[in-house]
Amino acid sequence: MFKRLSPPEATNEAVVTFRFDEQTVTARPGDTVAAALLTSGISICRSTPVSNAPRAPYCMMGVCFECLVEVDGNPNVQACQAEVRDGMHVHTQQGARRLTS
Amino acid sequence: MITHDLVILGTGPAGMAAATTALEHGITPVVIDEQPAAGGQIYRALERTPVLDRRILGEDYWSGESLIKGLKDPQIDYRPASTVWQLTRQREIGLLHDDKAEMICARHIILATGAMERPMPIAGWTLPGVMTAGSGQILLKSAGAVPQAPVVLAGCGPLLLLLATQYLRAGVEIAAILDTTPRDRYRAALKHVPGALRNVSTLLKGVGLLRELRRAGVRHIRGVSALRAEGSGQLERVLWKQQGDDNWQTLETPTLLLHQGVIPNTQITRAVDCHHEWDEQQLAWRPRLDEWLGTDIPGIAVAGDGGGIVGAKAAAMQGQLAGLGAALALGKLTLENSTERAQPIRKALARDTAIRPFLDVLYRPAKQWRLPDDDTLACRCEEVTGGEIRRMADMGCRGPNQTKSFTRCGMGPCQGRMCGITVSELLADANQQSVEETGYYRLRPPFKPITLGQLAKAAEEG
Amino acid sequence: MQQCDFAVIGGGLVGSAIAYGLASQGHQVSVLDEGDVAYRASRGNFGLVWVQGKGQEIPLYSRWSMRSASLWAALSQELFELTGVATQHHNPGGVHLCYSQAELANREVELNALAQATGRQFTFDMLDHDQLRDLIPEIGESVTGASWSSWDGHANPLYLLRALHNGIRHYGGEFVPGSKVNRIRRNGGSFVIERDHQTLTVGRVILAAGLGNRELAPQVGLDAPLVPNRGEILVTERMRPLLDLPTTYLRQTGEGSILMGDSHEDVGFDDGTETPVLAQIAQRAVRALPALANTRVVRSWGALRVMTPDGYPLYQASESHPGAFVACCHSGVTLAAAHAKCLAPWFAGAEAPSEITPFTAERFHVQTSIPA
DSSP states (O other), X not given: OEEESSOGGGSSSOOEEXXXXXXXXXXXXXOBHHHHHHTTTOOOOEEOTTTOOEEOOOSSSSXXXXXXXXXXXXXXXXXXXXXXXXXXXXXXXXXXXXXOO | OOEEEEEEEOOSHHHHHHHHHHHHTTOOOEEEXXXXXXXXXXXXXXXXXXXXXXXXXXXXXXXXXXXXXXXXXXXXXXXXXXXXXXXXXXXXXXXXETTEEEEEEEEEEEEOOOEEEOOOOOBTTTSTTEEEHHHHHHHHHHHOEEESSOEEEEEESHHHHHHHHHHHHTTOOEEXXXXXOOTHHHHHHHTTHHHHGGGHHHHHHHHHHHHHHHHTTOOEEOOXXXXXXXXXXXXXXXXXXXXXXXXXXXXXXXXXXXXXXXXXXXXXXXXXXXXXXXXXTXXXXXXXXXXXXXXXSTTEEEOSGGGSOOOHHHHHHHHHHHHHHHHHHTTSSOHHHHHHHHHHHHHHHHHHGGGHHHHHHHTOOOHHHHSOOTTSEEETTTTEEHHHHHHHHHHTOOSHHHHHHHHOTTOSTTTTTTTHHHHHHHHHHHHTSOHHHHOOOOOOSOSSOEEHHHHHHHHHHO | OEEEEEEEEOOSHHHHHHHHHHHHTTOOEEEEOOOSSSOOGGGSXXXXXXXTTTTSSOHHHHHHHHHHHXXXXXXXXXXXXXXXXXXXOBOSOEEEEESSHHHHHHHHHHHHHHHHHTTTOSOOEEEEHHHHHHHOTTOOTTOOEEEEETTOEEOOHHHHHHHHHHXXXXXXXXXXXXXXXXXXXXETTEEEEEETTEEEEEEEEEEOOGGGHHHHGGGGTOOOOOEEXXXXXXXXXXXOSOOOSOBSSEEEOTTSEEEEOOOOBOOSSOOOOOHHHHHHHHHHHXXXXXXXXXXXXXXXXXXXXXXXXXXXOEEEEOSSSTTEEEEEOSOTTTTHHHIIIIIHHHHTTSOOOGGGXXXXXXXXXXXXXXXX
């Protein structure tokens, strides 16, 4: 679990707000989804398609593919590479991804 | 397909220095980077980090400002947030930007794709709450985020100590540093001290970090010989043993950051099938490079940590060399001219990297940290254990490719990045053959996942 | 110098199925295989257990494929019980997609001829778009219809190979990886096989070295005029189940990945991949199942098929070197069961299976022109 040295609200910049499952998450513009989740008390982002084991961001630099989430209906997005956007919908991903159109 | 003179991949110190050097010699490079902001991992988020107290991240971090300024020259075609999913031996590059795939071509390519952390496959390393020290540092630089509860740092290497001091300066509580450097390494490294003195400033910086940690009273447990992470569903505690003590000791913590050095990220050089060799000193694969850092594929060079770990300063120098190499290859400089210009850079490079043998010996991870035990996952994606890999060796698998096809090890979303080196070393050990003989995964495009729709369109544009 | 009854040269699907068949019948077998990196068609296979459309020119090939397909479930079960490795064999029938009425009509004529030539042993149905959609709800609007046959199915070729290797060892067979066979020579009634750092003396030798048979066959009085033919395959991330039955170039694996491919390229011994070919494969897949457009490709590969001039297998006993045989084909998955259960006994002295009589090299020595 991570905290911010200065919370997003404390700066003069506008904050970004998005949904993670049933929760509202506040972030700084330019944050990655993974950073926003980890600093909002969210420690698990998916379960594996192999054994359903819980996983969370691990490398934060795009190589481990552990932080996969569903962003705006698009599954298997690397949360550490995706930037937050106002109003986006992020979901935990359970097991193998589904088909989307 | 548009053909450019020079395409540089990556905006760490090597990529940025290569770009400005090339520009000085009349080449206007295209610079591709996966990240939305320049700097690579070392200078990550430098232009917009919320960590404004410059003391926390330290002067080495802020020294990246001038390189980033150089990259922003309007003549450089800098393309952030662009992913490379394909590179061919004919120097065609597949790009993905804003959900659109396109192909471009280059007369000369400099790969400056840097390093990744060496996997540290301990029991429980897939539990949420266990991350890498590098990820802790990325969170600090890019989001000003630090562990909420007392954090445990475990492993070895300069980055681990640097992160500890950065945390200290930021007021983060460190429960313990579990140092896995084997005790006999200090003695073995001693003989490399005279060489390392050629780069005395880096050596002193390291000593300074240790002193800062000691003064602050950080619990630094040395000679850690066994380590495991436990918890149900997420990390709850870290257990370790010290050399000479058979008892497990425990610390409750929700955050464990692991680190045991960095290794070249060879995903792209492997996929384009450059010749690679196993560096026994650094315990890692690296592409074989010539004096201008060229690979065995004409027109493809590698600068920085991607060609063997050298560190940020030396990476920038290699970027300059590769930039001169590009100018030579593209006919902007004569061999005589480029050789002359390269001479002082080569000298400085030799001085800077003189500390490497010392660091490589001191922080060489012991076998038990590189070869997971039978119950520990080697492949995080497909959940394949060390024991399963050893069984494949028993069955007659001589290398990682047959092993991959029998176990799915390396077939998951990370495309073998996290398990590749572990599997090569495990098989070499089990088959009692060299890592070089054992080989590595044969990698193919796409280097990063691309949708079928994007790929289908890539052909139309091509 | 080591001795055994049989040496099978080649540890791919053809060699391993034969070796498994021999070992399970109590013969002493050594499988000689190359190292980790080699031209391994078995590792690049698409994984169909397929009958539909095969044997248009030589109907006995259709019978041979049907013989194997009908033995497959039992082989798969046997291997699972023996080794614990599931081949993921599944036989829900398979479809070949058609994109116009003309194509559909043409397909029907071809398959009718095949059904007739096999005495109606091969059976099939033609499906229109709506019937096809009942089987594959995600099917694209531009797919006119399909041919369907209950003979078709699929399996995981990698697990099949792993199970065969385990099975060979279970029956006391020996698997010896590491290097190519350099030379085979006769010594009295035996064969001496020379490879790097090793010489073996064996009673019988079976050449199942894929493209490597080209050089080995003449050493024992056989001819294997094989050529490589490249196929490229794309594989996606794991998906939840969406495609129940295999098609000729698109199938969902037991793990959930979608596999697509079936390019045919004459590029010599280059097993790389090319972006335009990969893109065409992607285009075709999205045309068949438009909902796949957002699915990510995580891997691609190229592999070399082992092709004879007419595309049919080559099975032959050497007349000049009794005890030496050659076996090669590009349908190592489909034919695995026939190779283990019907072909292996022939090598051990039983009568040759009747279906394989046309498949000697003599057919290449007469002037014919048969489409591939």
